[in-house]
Amino acid sequence: MYKGFRSESFTAWAFMAPGLLFLAVFTFWPIIYGVPLSLTDYSVIAETNYVGLDNFTRAFQDHNFLISLWNSLVYVLIVPVIQIISILMAILVNSRIPGVKMFRAAYYIPVVTSMVAVALIWSWLLGNNGVVNYLLLKAGIISEQVSWLSTSSTALYVLMFITMWKGLGYYMMLYLAGLQGIPADLYEAARVDGAGPLRLIVHVTLPLLRPHILFCTLISVMGAIRVFDEVYILTKGGPGTSTLTSSVYIFQKGLEQFNFGYASALGLIVSVMVGALSVLVFRLNRKGGVNSY
Amino acid sequence: MPRSLRVLITYLLLILLALFMMGPFLWLLSVSLMPGRNVFANPPAILPTFIAFDNYVQVWNFMNFPRYILNTVIITLLGVVFNIILSCLTAYPLAAFRFKGRNLVFTLLISTMIIPSATAMIVHYLTIQAFQLGNTFFGVVLPAAVSVFNIFLMRQTFLGIPADIRDSGKMDGASELRIFIQLVMPLVKPGIAVIGLLEVMAFWNNFLWPIVVLDDPEKYPLAAALTYLNGQFSYNFGWIAAGTMISVLPIILVFLFTQKYYMEGIAGAIKG
Numbered sequence: 130m131y132k133g134f135r136s137e138s139f140t141a142w143a144f145m146a147p148g149l150l151f152l153a154v155f156t157f158w159p160i161i162y163g164v165p166l167s168l169t170d171y172s173v174i175a176e177t178n179y180v181g182l183d184n185f186t187r188a189f190q191d192h193n194f195l196i197s198l199w200n201s202l203v204y205v206l207i208v209p210v211i212q213i214i215s216i217l218m219a220i221l222v223n224s225r226i227p228g229v230k231m232f233r234a235a236y237y238i239p240v241v242t243s244m245v246a247v248a249l250i251w252s253w254l255l256g257n258n259g260v261v262n263y264l265l266l267k268a269g270i271i272s273e274q275v276s277w278l279s280t281s282s283t284a285l286y287v288l289m290f291i292t293m294w295k296g297l298g299y300y301m302m303l304y305l306a307g308l309q310g311i312p313a314d315l316y317e318a319a320r321v322d323g324a325g326p327l328r329l330i331v332h333v334t335l336p337l338l339r340p341h342i343l344f345c346t347l348i349s350v351m352g353a354i355r356v357f358d359e360v361y362i363l364t365k366g367g368p369g370t371s372t373l374t375s376s377v378y379i380f381q382k383g384l385e386q387f388n389f390g391y392a393s394a395l396g397l398i399v400s401v402m403v404g405a406l407s408v409l410v411f412r413l414n415r416k417g418g419v420n421s422y
Numbered sequence: 423m424p425r426s427l428r429v430l431i432t433y434l435l436l437i438l439l440a441l442f443m444m445g446p447f448l449w450l451l452s453v454s455l456m457p458g459r460n461v462f463a464n465p466p467a468i469l470p471t472f473i474a475f476d477n478y479v480q481v482w483n484f485m486n487f488p489r490y491i492l493n494t495v496i497i498t499l500l501g502v503v504f505n506i507i508l509s510c511l512t513a514y515p516l517a518a519f520r521f522k523g524r525n526l527v528f529t530l531l532i533s534t535m536i537i538p539s540a541t542a543m544i545v546h547y548l549t550i551q552a553f554q555l556g557n558t559f560f561g562v563v564l565p566a567a568v569s570v571f572n573i574f575l576m577r578q579t580f581l582g583i584p585a586d587i588r589d590s591g592k593m594d595g596a597s598e599l600r601i602f603i604q605l606v607m608p609l610v611k612p613g614i615a616v617i618g619l620l621e622v623m624a625f626w627n628n629f630l631w632p633i634v635v636l637d638d639p640e641k642y643p644l645a646a647a648l649t650y651l652n653g654q655f656s657y658n659f660g661w662i663a664a665g666t667m668i669s670v671l672p673i674i675l676v677f678l679f680t681q682k683y684y685m686e687g688i689a690g691a692i693k694g
Contacts (some may be wrong), residue, residue: 138522140598141515148512148568155565156534159545224432232436234681236443241677243627243645246666249652250446253659260449260468306689358630383544384634396541
């Protein structure tokens, strides 16, 4: 018995070895190596020195970094909006009517398309002479053309909108899966008790979607803080620093200016922040309890 | 409210939402078929006055599309094959074996999902340079050769396989590897299809990491080449629209033909 267990253990590790090796190099190592790297002034141009916590003190005096943190926090505001809209979408595409599957697929297409393509399309739609301005002018919502992506006061919100638009289908599918797991008798029972459509949603649907809401909130919080592609393609953080998010700033410091040490320190600070936010989300949903797959 | 009215309202909402989600793509399609530069017209042209494929022909002749498509296919294939093999191998023992350290491995894997490594890309860059894989397709693929997400998805799939299968294989004297390849793997084809699809989309759409790793634009995959096209020809909407359509159509087609598996897979990623 004992011998069998031990050989099973050996086989298990042998199976996992290749995958774990890759994870060690490309998933664990960056987390581990980021720490010593953040204590140096490592860059490609000069000799590397140990600088202690200098990078961290510098970070908290770095005006642009603080702005980027703030912008990332503002970005997190899309999280509740995404949850509300995608739950409503899921309820809508959960209707048992002909052709509804076609609509599900249509809503999912932005998810599978590359961010480069999505960003290109929206940058045109949002251009000065673009379709969005045209429609809003026609509808009388705005009185003159707005340069949505090159105006400091609108750029960040426009990017948030694009991120949301691209992601809605994904969250819709996750919520749809949750909805389909809710037994129909529960609705029947509630209906017999005289509950209307709104009360069904509030008293049956939402409580039973709780684990899904927790999961989707968590991944969208992380996604919002990590947001990179759309910002990098569309505004590179500008105009000024109005859309500078932390990932974009870290990328600029690290892979554009090659300040690997400093960028690692910034990365660590942001990681701690995300960790804290995740814990917060868990706390707020303490009753929910997430099941790790 | 009578049922027919409710259905009518539902369809109305579905169509409005479809316009919101699909409108930008339909407009892109429309622009790509517009002759000349009437995108710049004011008011903006929403529908082409007549349909022409000039943009497609011109941009295809201008950019080396076969080259970029080949690059993308190679990168995607490599990425998918690595992911399928590595995540199946890693997930199988986590689901089927009892061994010391199982919980440790599991906890380690989960912790990587909670702690995002914003620095990962920088360290990946250094690692790839150290392995002398800069400017190679392997350099593009290896950092994403296996993902924790896929391991979890496959573990869940393997958990659904009855233990009897493995026992019966053992009775017949088959080795663990043989049991895995000949008995277990055929049973998890749907799971493999799901992670395969997820990775096809991830690698097909990847643009940033390839730009970081590859010095030579001739090696760029489609999405990366598109940013290049946009930088060079920001004045020629029609061309960029056609180029963008060429790059997104394959992935949309793949999705439409496989959406059943794909959506089940996404749904299976969380168990409430």
